[in-house]
Amino acid sequence: xxxxxxxxxxxxxxxxxxxxxxxxxxxxxxxxxxxxxxxxxxxxxxxxxxxxxxxxxxxxxxxxxxxxxxxxxxxxxxxxxxxxxxxxxxxxxxxxxxxxxxxxxxxxxxxxxxxxxxxxxxxxxxxxxxxxxxxxxxxxxxxxxxxxxxxxxxxxxxxxxxxxxxxxxxxxxxxxxxxxxxxxxxxxxxxxxxxxxxxxxxxxxxxxxxxxxxxxxxxxxxxxxxxxxxxxxxxxxxx
Amino acid sequence: xxxxxxxxxxxxxxxxxxxxxxxxxxxxxxxxxxxxxxxxxxxxxxxxxxxxxxxxxxxxxxxxxxxxxxxxxxxxxxxxxxxxxxxxxxxxxxxxxxxxxxxxxxxxxxxxxxxxxxxxxxxxxxxxxxxxxxxxxxxxxxxxxxxxxxxxxxxxxxxxxxxxxxxxxxxxxxxxxxxxxxxxxxxxxxxxxxxxxxxxxxxxxxxxxxxxxxxxxxxxxxxxxxxxxxxxxxxxxxxxxxxxxxxxxxxxxxxxxxxxxxxxxxxxxxxxxxxxxxxxxxxxxxxxxxxxxx
Numbered sequence: 001x002x003x004x005x006x007x008x009x010x011x012x013x014x015x016x017x018x019x020x021x022x023x024x025x026x027x028x029x030x031x032x033x034x035x036x037x038x039x040x041x042x043x044x045x046x047x048x049x050x051x052x053x054x055x056x057x058x059x060x061x062x063x064x065x066x067x068x069x070x071x072x073x074x075x076x077x078x079x080x081x082x083x084x085x086x087x088x089x090x091x092x093x094x095x096x097x098x099x100x101x102x103x104x105x106x107x108x109x110x111x112x113x114x115x116x117x118x119x120x121x122x123x124x125x126x127x128x129x130x131x132x133x134x135x136x137x138x139x140x141x142x143x144x145x146x147x148x149x150x151x152x153x154x155x156x157x158x159x160x161x162x163x164x165x166x167x168x169x170x171x172x173x174x175x176x177x178x179x180x181x182x183x184x185x186x187x188x189x190x191x192x193x194x195x196x197x198x199x200x201x202x203x204x205x206x207x208x209x210x211x212x213x214x215x216x217x218x219x220x221x222x223x224x225x226x227x228x229x230x231x232x233x234x235x236x237x238x239x
Numbered sequence: 240x241x242x243x244x245x246x247x248x249x250x251x252x253x254x255x256x257x258x259x260x261x262x263x264x265x266x267x268x269x270x271x272x273x274x275x276x277x278x279x280x281x282x283x284x285x286x287x288x289x290x291x292x293x294x295x296x297x298x299x300x301x302x303x304x305x306x307x308x309x310x311x312x313x314x315x316x317x318x319x320x321x322x323x324x325x326x327x328x329x330x331x332x333x334x335x336x337x338x339x340x341x342x343x344x345x346x347x348x349x350x351x352x353x354x355x356x357x358x359x360x361x362x363x364x365x366x367x368x369x370x371x372x373x374x375x376x377x378x379x380x381x382x383x384x385x386x387x388x389x390x391x392x393x394x395x396x397x398x399x400x401x402x403x404x405x406x407x408x409x410x411x412x413x414x415x416x417x418x419x420x421x422x423x424x425x426x427x428x429x430x431x432x433x434x435x436x437x438x439x440x441x442x443x444x445x446x447x448x449x450x451x452x453x454x455x456x457x458x459x460x461x462x463x464x465x466x467x468x469x470x471x472x473x474x475x476x477x478x479x480x481x482x483x484x485x486x487x488x489x490x491x492x493x494x495x496x497x498x499x500x501x502x503x504x505x506x507x508x509x510x511x512x513x514x515x516x517x518x519x520x521x522x523x524x525x526x527x528x529x530x531x532x533x
Contacts, residue, residue: 052423068425075423085276086416087470099413100424105406132471152424 004065005030005156005188006051011060013043013050019058020046024214026207028156033182033189035199037222038209044192045078045160047207047214051190052158066155072100074149076159079141084134090144091129094120097151112151119147123177139170146177156188157181163193175199196222242497257492259385259393260502263450264488266397267458268466268480269404270439275463276415279345282334283459285353286327286443287452291374292356293326294319294448295363298370307369316389323444330356331436335429382450382502393445400438411435412473450503457507458484465514468521487513 006028014020020043028034028051036044049055051062052075074097097119098112108116120126123143128136133144142162149157159178163171179202182189193199196206200219208217245251274283297318330352337348364371385393404411414421414431421428446455462484463476470476491506498505 049419052419054419054422072424075420077417077419081419082417083276083278085278085467087467087472087476088416089472092473096413096416096420099409099426102409104410107409158423 003029005032006065007063008051009061009063011050011062012058013046013055014058015046015055017058020212021050021209021214022059022212024060026214026216028188028190030155030188031182031186032205033179033203034191034205034207035196035203036190036192036207036209036214037194037196038214040194042210043212043214044209047209048158048160048190048192070101071155072152074152074154074157076142076145076149076157076162078160078164079138079145080165088133089130090125090133090136090140091116091120093133093144094129094147094151097148100152100154115153116147116151119150120144122150122181123147137166137170139166139173142166142170142174143177146174146181150181154187156190159189159191161192161194163198172198175202178202243493246493246496253383253496255385255387255390256383256502257489259390259449260382260492260506261485261488262393262397263382263446263455264458264462264491264506265481265485266401266442267446267455268462268484269401269477270435270442271459271463271484272467272477272480273411273415273435273439274459275467279349280460280464281346281349281353282439283456285349285356286330286439287447287455288353288356288360289330290323290327290444290447291452292359292363293322293324293444295322295360295367295370295374296326297322298373299363299367302367302370320444320448323448324440326356327440327444328437331440332433335432335436382454385449389449393449396441396445400441403434403438407431407434408473408477450506454503454506457503457510458488461507461510461514462487465510465517468517483513484510 004027006026008024008026011024012019012022013024024047036047038044046055050057052073053068094116095108095112098108098115102108102112117126117129120129123146125140125143125147128140128144133141136144146157146159146162149159157178162178163174166174175198178189178191181187182202191199191203196219200223203219205216206219206222207214208222246257251257271283274280300322301318334348334352360374364374410421410426410431411434413424413426414428414435418428421431443455443459446458450458463480466476466479466483470479487510488506491509492502494500494509495502495505
């Protein structure tokens with residue numbers, strides 16, 4: 001089995017034909033825990049969504065070394081993209097993950113319900129299965145969405161700012177959970193984050209996204225970039 | 240009480256109208272829940288208006304091809320139904336296609352559609368004075384004119400729609416709740432939108448032809464909004480909305496019969512009273528909980 005899971009070759013991504021990121025070349029290996037880091041509005045989410053096929057590829061090519069139709073990726077979107085008008089329990093949200101492998105007109109049966117329960121247990125929220133999804137805390141909602149992604153039984157997990165808007169304790173719990181899934185299940189994880197923070201000791205590689213470019217860097221180099229970006233931001237605020 | 244017994248009697252003169260009314264009341268909320276969930280409630284106003292424009296266009300076409308109207312008999316009825324279906328389906332398909340492009344806001348598209356449909360209805364009828372009176376009857380809701388044949392046809396179409404909604408509920412929920420996830424899972428989100436819009440088109444066309452645009456809009460939206468305040472799960476939301484719509488239609492029919500009121504407005508008024516009662520209950524309960532909590 002090839003070690004390369006996904007490969008981006010000179011990829012440009014954007015909206016309405018206007019590129020946000022250009023000439024991105026990246027290789028994602030099986031079992032890798034990768035963080036996409038960069039300032040606000042740099043294009044981290046665009047890159048993640050581009051790899052997922054949610055943003056059109058304007059140029060270049062993305063090669064997937066797995067069958068996306070039989071083994072779709074797990075996806076944890078930003079929490080605030082979901083609408084609280086839907087009356088859903090935590091279990092119902094997780095059950096949606098099992099739809100990945102269910103053909104049209106087939107209902108979720110015992111196997112899918114068991115899988116959803118196991119995934120909730122995996123993220124430590126089995127006791128909250130019947131609770132309303134929207135009544136949960138930010139950190140708990142995020143863990144439910146991770147359970148939903150796991151219910152798709154994916155080879156690779158994409159997480160868009162899974163720790164945004166949660167407290168420090170919840171952030172540490174979520175990052176440890178993703179790290180454990182990566183280690184124990186050999187699950188490839190690609191995560192978008194504003195800063196290295198808690199993930200620094202967990203990730204294998206870091207991609208710095210800024211100025212329309214994205215490239216793998218060492219953690220030390222990204223830390224230096226973060227420092228510079230912070231310095232520029234504070235100068236702009238002072239100006 | 241005696242009126243209630245009369246209504247429940249198998250020999251009740253208006254039995255077909257009662258059954259049709261309850262069917263519209265029970266089936267409209269099943270698609271109405273998606274209006275509420277997708278925050279497209281105004282579509283519930285626009286599509287019945289499009290359906291009315293379809294009926295007006297068919298009257299206009301009839302006048303061009305055959306001359307003045309009779310009294311909405313036989314082929315005229317079929318023509319009106321065809322016009323209603325055609326306009327509603329085309330409008331829903333166009334909306335589905337535009338949703339994929341997503342350039343303008345949904346509200347802008349629906350608002351434009353409503354304005355165009357209202358204008359088209361008036362323009363078609365301006366050239367067809369004979370159709371005008373029939374249109375007024377339809378807009379009020381001509382449910383008392385329901386015949387056994389039209390009821391049978393309605394039952395068949397509604398059964399198919401309910402079956403499709405039940406069979407596709409997994410896909411429709413996924414596409415409505417998290418479209419991106421549906422795309423990541425390789426589901427054809429656009430196709431499921433079209434399926435939903437076709438069901439919506441079918442329900443609205445039949446609803447408007449049977450009960451009129453006002454009652455149809457009322458049943459599409461009000462029961463779903465009412466039950467949403469109480470439901471904690473999707474299945475409760477859908478089944479509860481349908482049950483409330485059916486029960487309100489029955490109670491509305493009883494009130495209209497008992498107090499000699501127009502049926503559509505009686506049903507919508509009753510739904511609105513229930514909505515207000517549930518809102519007061521939920522708000523009161525929330526205030527009480529907040530007051531009691533330390």
